[in-house]
Amino acid sequence: MHRFQLWPVSLVLVAFGCVPTLPPADVVIRNGTIYTANDPQPLIEAVAVTDGRIVFVGSDAEAAEYVGPGTRVIDLAGNTAVPGFIDSHYHLSGVGNEPRGLERPR
16 A cells, blocks of 8 residues: 555544543433423433532433443433432421420430
């Protein structure tokens, strides 16, 4: 091969070598509807989390870039995830009968 025939191959190799890769996330939640409580982007398909911080929100296809060998992938199977929703499960009569400001006896 002559030198002038190798430059396209060299260009491709350099281009692919220069593409930054994303570090894998610790957890990726995908394949469902995720409510963000963020007005500009209230519903997403996937979220990626690293070191307890959200590093990505968006589509399932884009989230695939954050999945690595050690990533825990949570498949919502079409279900919905809502952040910060905790069911404290109080019974009104029980709460009303508790003394205020005192610890409950164990």
